[in-house]
Amino acid sequence: MLSWLLRNVFERLILLVIVSIMAHAVVHLAPGEPSEVDPTNPRMKAEDVARIRAAFHLDDPVHVQYAYWIRDLATGELRSFKDGQPVLAKIFDRFLNSLPLFAVATLLVWTLSFPTGIHAAIRRGSVFDRGSTFVAYALISVPGFFLAYLIIMFVVNQLGAPVIGMRTFGTEQASVWFQIMDRIWHLTIPACLSALGGIAILSRYVRAQMLEVIGQDYVRTARAKGLGEEQVVYKHALRNALLPFVTMFGLLLPGMIGGSVIFEQIFAWPGIGRLGYDAILARDFPVILTVNLIAAVLTLAGTFLSDLLYAWADPRIRLA
Amino acid sequence: MSAHTSPAFGSPAALAWRALRQDRLAVCGLAFLALLTIIALLGAACTNFVPAFDPTTVRLTDKLLPPFAYASDLVASDDLPALGQYFLGTDELGRDVFSRMLQGAVVSLSIGFVAVGISMIVGIFFGAVAGYFGELSWLGLSLDTVLMRFTDAMLCFPTFFLILTVVALLPASIYNIMIVIGLTSWMGTARFVRAEVLSLKDRDFVIAAHATGLSSWRIVTAHLLPNAMAPVLVSATVGVASAILTESALSFLGFGVQPPDATWGNILADGKTFIFDAPWLFFVPGVAILLVVLAFNLVGEGLREALDPRRAER
Numbered sequence: 157m158l159s160w161l162l163r164n165v166f167e168r169l170i171l172l173v174i175v176s177i178m179a180h181a182v183v184h185l186a187p188g189e190p191s192e193v194d195p196t197n198p199r200m201k202a203e204d205v206a207r208i209r210a211a212f213h214l215d216d217p218v219h220v221q222y223a224y225w226i227r228d229l230a231t232g233e234l235r236s237f238k239d240g241q242p243v244l245a246k247i248f249d250r251f252l253n254s255l256p257l258f259a260v261a262t263l264l265v266w267t268l269s270f271p272t273g274i275h276a277a278i279r280r281g282s283v284f285d286r287g288s289t290f291v292a293y294a295l296i297s298v299p300g301f302f303l304a305y306l307i308i309m310f311v312v313n314q315l316g317a318p319v320i321g322m323r324t325f326g327t328e329q330a331s332v333w334f335q336i337m338d339r340i341w342h343l344t345i346p347a348c349l350s351a352l353g354g355i356a357i358l359s360r361y362v363r364a365q366m367l368e369v370i371g372q373d374y375v376r377t378a379r380a381k382g383l384g385e386e387q388v389v390y391k392h393a394l395r396n397a398l399l400p401f402v403t404m405f406g407l408l409l410p411g412m413i414g415g416s417v418i419f420e421q422i423f424a425w426p427g428i429g430r431l432g433y434d435a436i437l438a439r440d441f442p443v444i445l446t447v448n449l450i451a452a453v454l455t456l457a458g459t460f461l462s463d464l465l466y467a468w469a470d471p472r473i474r475l476a
Numbered sequence: 477m478s479a480h481t482s483p484a485f486g487s488p489a490a491l492a493w494r495a496l497r498q499d500r501l502a503v504c505g506l507a508f509l510a511l512l513t514i515i516a517l518l519g520a521a522c523t524n525f526v527p528a529f530d531p532t533t534v535r536l537t538d539k540l541l542p543p544f545a546y547a548s549d550l551v552a553s554d555d556l557p558a559l560g561q562y563f564l565g566t567d568e569l570g571r572d573v574f575s576r577m578l579q580g581a582v583v584s585l586s587i588g589f590v591a592v593g594i595s596m597i598v599g600i601f602f603g604a605v606a607g608y609f610g611e612l613s614w615l616g617l618s619l620d621t622v623l624m625r626f627t628d629a630m631l632c633f634p635t636f637f638l639i640l641t642v643v644a645l646l647p648a649s650i651y652n653i654m655i656v657i658g659l660t661s662w663m664g665t666a667r668f669v670r671a672e673v674l675s676l677k678d679r680d681f682v683i684a685a686h687a688t689g690l691s692s693w694r695i696v697t698a699h700l701l702p703n704a705m706a707p708v709l710v711s712a713t714v715g716v717a718s719a720i721l722t723e724s725a726l727s728f729l730g731f732g733v734q735p736p737d738a739t740w741g742n743i744l745a746d747g748k749t750f751i752f753d754a755p756w757l758f759f760v761p762g763v764a765i766l767l768v769v770l771a772f773n774l775v776g777e778g779l780r781e782a783l784d785p786r787r788a789e790r
Contacts, residue, residue: 174629186645290501293777297717297769299724302762305748413634418725432637433729436644444641452632
């Protein structure tokens with residue numbers, strides 16, 4: 157067990173190093189540099205560009221720049237090219253903003269997908285099954301921002317309520333209670349929107365998994381014993397169908413960064429996805445690289461967690 | 477689905493085709509895609525050679541006209557749209573949305589197909605090499621380890637963020653977008669092709685093929701890969717759908733295909749500015765993308781069911 161843990165952590169650390177080198181190479185070898193973001197600016201003289209390049213170590217060979225990046229990251233000295241703020245603090249601020257969005261969306265996905273999927277599987281071929289299948293496909297197929305605009309239009313036109321941003325502008329003087337409710341309202345729509353795609357996908361998985369299990373011999377045996385339908389479905393079938401989802405739980409973590417760019421952009425939500433997007437626009441290499449690296453860390457932590465959870469949930473698996 | 481009246485015989489492809497035809501949604505999707513391909517090809521010819529369908533004709537007198545509006549008298553006779561009518565309205569420069577959608581159809585579909593083509597080639601190549609030649613080693617690292625660790629590393633990147641980074645840094649062009657989407661989506665294919673090759677390469681028929689003196693290359697391409705094609709086909713179909721969605725998301729953020737090339741993604745992204753004044757500029761491309769992606773997903777799901785080897789047992 158311990159050797160398994162150590163070996164796994166070690167393998168993942170090596171993978172992380174590979175990822176960081178790849179990310180660094182992609183960002184630095186592609187054309188486009190921070191000093192070129194505003195080439196038409198008449199106040200930028202050649203010596204200014206040279207000074208900027210020197211300050212950001214852009215004239216050094218790529219592997220030296222990589223060493224600088226890792227050193228600064230490790231000592232917490234890494235600063236954004238754009239505004240000179242420490243990168244880690246900046247990312248952490250934005251992370252705190254993204255967290256509620258992510259948490260509510262995840263909660264919605266996991267609480268709504270299971271009933272939908274199970275119900276569709278038990279009544280295979282029913283109106284509910286076919287209807288939910290079709291809605292799920294429509295939700296998977298719709299461009300996210302198209303749907304978001306439709307919903308924003310509907311809410312703004314029909315309810316006349318503001319939806320953009322983390323809170324309503326100009327409510328700083330309002331009571332605490334009002335402010336809390338305002339925050340929750342502003343959280344609701346982006347969270348629901350980011351949850352919709354997840355619900356569509358996960359409920360399909362649940363349905364497929366349940367169908368798989370319902371055809372097994374032990375479910376037939378349970379029925380043959382004369383158990384009630386309730387007990388057959390929830391005690392015998394569902395418990396066995398749940399196993400793969402234990403692993404999916406660990407894979408949730410990285411979704412926090414990758415999936416949020418579009419919705420955070422639409423809703424002007426100052427989260428981590430938008431930070432990354434702004435950094436890309438500004439060629440802010442330290443922020444781009446660090447966001448990428450954190451995403452990689454989350455992915456690796458997620459797979460590690462899911463391996464552990466799987467071994468814990470499935471007695472057939474031994475960690476050796 | 478054990479209630480087949482016809483006896484189950486024929487080649488695997490014929491069986492799968494028969495199963496696919498049972499799936500009404502998949503058949504609808506397939507018919508829609510076939511129709512769309514024809515329209516897109518005809519449209520490509522029309523938009524290039526017929527002046528009435530020229531998507532770049534600017535008619536400033538006919539800005540933001542609703543669908544089915546007739547061209548005004550002020551438009552020069554050379555610039556008139558087909559039948560003097562704008563079937564899907566005009567945009568903020570008086571360009572015919574119908575012509576732009578026709579032009580965009582080819583571009584959007586080819587982005588999907590080329591991106592998926594690239595990702596399948598890379599994925600199949602990596603998977604086959606890692607699976608069949610994985611034991612070759614160099615400096616104590618086997619080829620399998622190297623390729624699969626590289627695949628794992630690629631999987632660690634947040635895909636959309638990576639695409640965004642690269643597309644933003646590279647000069648914007650259709651080809652770069654196709655290549656970037658293709659090169660960031662091959663990992664799943666590589667993994668299951670490798671798994672399939674690994675599970676097959678010690679079977680008797682492969683050993684027999686070896687004994688007859690076939691080259692490794694021929695064994696892989698003629699005997700192993702055809703057996704791994706079913707999941708590749710499914711993931712390619714679904715991959716086209718997600719490539720089209722990715723392109724539209726990139727367009728929304730301003731990194732998509734740049735004007736004057738029209739794709740459904742950038743027509744939609746431009747249309748969002750006029751969502752209240754000219755909703756057709758937003759709804760026409762939005763619904764078109766929805767339908768195409770839906771069709772690809774339904775066909776993909778139909779194929780998954782039809783090609784599932786366990787299907788006969790159900």
